Amino acid sequence: MSTTDTQSVTQPTPAFNMLRTLGLVATISGLLVVLSYRITLPMIEHNKQMAIERALFKVIPGAISRKNFEIVNNKIQPSGDKPQGIALYAGYDANGQLKGVALEAAAAGYQDVIRILYGYDPYCQCIRGIEVLKMAETPGIGDKINKDRNFVKNFEALEARPHASGKGLQNAIVPVKHGSKTEPWQIDAISGATISSTAVARMLNDASQQYVPIIINNLSVLENQE
Amino acid sequence: MAALPDKHETVTLDTFLRGLWQENPVFVMLLGMCPTLAVTNSAINALAMGLASTFVLVMSNSLVSMMRNFIPKQVRIATYIIIIATFVTMVDYAIQAISLDLYNALGAFIQLIVVNCMILGRAEAYASKQRLGATIINGLGIGAGFTFALLCLGVVREVLGAGTLFGFVLFGENFQPWVIMILPPGGFFVLGAWLLIFNWFRDRREQAERDLAEVQNER
Ligand SMILES: Cc1cc2nc3c(=O)[nH]c(=O)nc-3n(C[C@H](O)[C@H](O)[C@H](O)COP(=O)(O)O)c2cc1C
Numbered sequence: 001m002s003t004t005d006t007q008s009v010t011q012p013t014p015a016f017n018m019l020r021t022l023g024l025v026a027t028i029s030g031l032l033v034v035l036s037y038r039i040t041l042p043m044i045e046h047n048k049q050m051a052i053e054r055a056l057f058k059v060i061p062g063a064i065s066r067k068n069f070e071i072v073n074n075k076i077q078p079s080g081d082k083p084q085g086i087a088l089y090a091g092y093d094a095n096g097q098l099k100g101v102a103l104e105a106a107a108a109g110y111q112d113v114i115r116i117l118y119g120y121d122p123y124c125q126c127i128r129g130i131e132v133l134k135m136a137e138t139p140g141i142g143d144k145i146n147k148d149r150n151f152v153k154n155f156e157a158l159e160a161r162p163h164a165s166g167k168g169l170q171n172a173i174v175p176v177k178h179g180s181k182t183e184p185w186q187i188d189a190i191s192g193a194t195i196s197s198t199a200v201a202r203m204l205n206d207a208s209q210q211y212v213p214i215i216i217n218n219l220s221v222l223e224n225q226e
Numbered sequence: 227m228a229a230l231p232d233k234h235e236t237v238t239l240d241t242f243l244r245g246l247w248q249e250n251p252v253f254v255m256l257l258g259m260c261p262t263l264a265v266t267n268s269a270i271n272a273l274a275m276g277l278a279s280t281f282v283l284v285m286s287n288s289l290v291s292m293m294r295n296f297i298p299k300q301v302r303i304a305t306y307i308i309i310i311a312t313f314v315t316m317v318d319y320a321i322q323a324i325s326l327d328l329y330n331a332l333g334a335f336i337q338l339i340v341v342n343c344m345i346l347g348r349a350e351a352y353a354s355k356q357r358l359g360a361t362i363i364n365g366l367g368i369g370a371g372f373t374f375a376l377l378c379l380g381v382v383r384e385v386l387g388a389g390t391l392f393g394f395v396l397f398g399e400n401f402q403p404w405v406i407m408i409l410p411p412g413g414f415f416v417l418g419a420w421l422l423i424f425n426w427f428r429d430r431r432e433q434a435e436r437d438l439a440e441v442q443n444e445r
Binding site for chain 1: 267289293296297298299300301304305308309311312313315316319320322323325326330387388403405408409
């Protein structure tokens, strides 16, 4: 130890050596990072597409293909290269018949924001399924919104009928205590996970109040997509 | 730690095995506690985190070892951090390419491999002084020890807390999972239990060695 100390006193490291090493390491680092980014980019894009499609075909029963739309100024239009409004996916069956649309919704849960994709069937005017995209709810408690059979059953045909005035829903989507669901627009909450269940109900209600009338008014745009 | 030679180490089986047992990063050196507690709520998460950390450890320490005569002491920490961050970024992309589900499950803890002191500690204490071959073997050993320790926690926590192992259901419908085990407190409980077992074994072994030495001295 002492020998190296005297050495460093007599021979200080030239500034050039330090710059050379840091510069070289930073260059190698840049090359490796950019290289791995370029190599993995197509695979990551593909994974993201697959994830969306898997969720999409789950929440729109019977769909086998999709088209991307967006909601801009209360109108629905096919989405271009640059996203301009709220993304909306339409699902079609083998004959090109519209089976439903899917949108994202989000609200604060127990731990963090819960993000879901939900499928809306404009013919029965009901929600046909939800798929959790991201959540950090407590395992065994709040994460049941994804698997609890009774809870998932709420979304087989959850009514979301537009109001006659063309604004909002006829009946707001509301959560009710476990076992007391009587109306098709109510969500039977999971007992012990009221907060997470309420978050799902709230995000579905907020999103439906806003977008269901628009979907129903622009149905022809979605249907004529051959 | 005290056994670390300043001279070049000759590669033996012990270069590798030390990381698994005597210098196990989790059970003996208590390094890398953040991923150890945070991502061992399932066996697959534990395995993925162990392998990712091993990759970063071996690759970054190899580069440090190759450049060891070329890195001035004044800038060594900055250099090590850049090297480690590079390989962490590569692992981050690789995991996203392999599986987004896995990536989401591991969350921010992939990026946090950068600050795993097991890796920086190895660079400073070993790779900066040793030849490439020894560094790779030693890094693989330490990485295997880390992965082994994470798996020890992940397997116990998943079996007790979810009733599954690598996602396969182990028990019948009536099994009531012990949910606390996959929550943060379960991480501390299980780590504590493993440390107890590990140290008990070590004590017994050392006691046996002492007894043997005594017997030999008396002769
Ligand atoms: C550690 C801990 C985690 C919890 N996680 C959740 C959760 O993720 N989602 C939730 O709705 N409630 C969670 N709860 C329970 C809520 O605090 C609350 O008790 C519950 O939602 C009330 O449900 P109930 O009205 O059906 O009894 C958690 C409670 C504790 C102590």
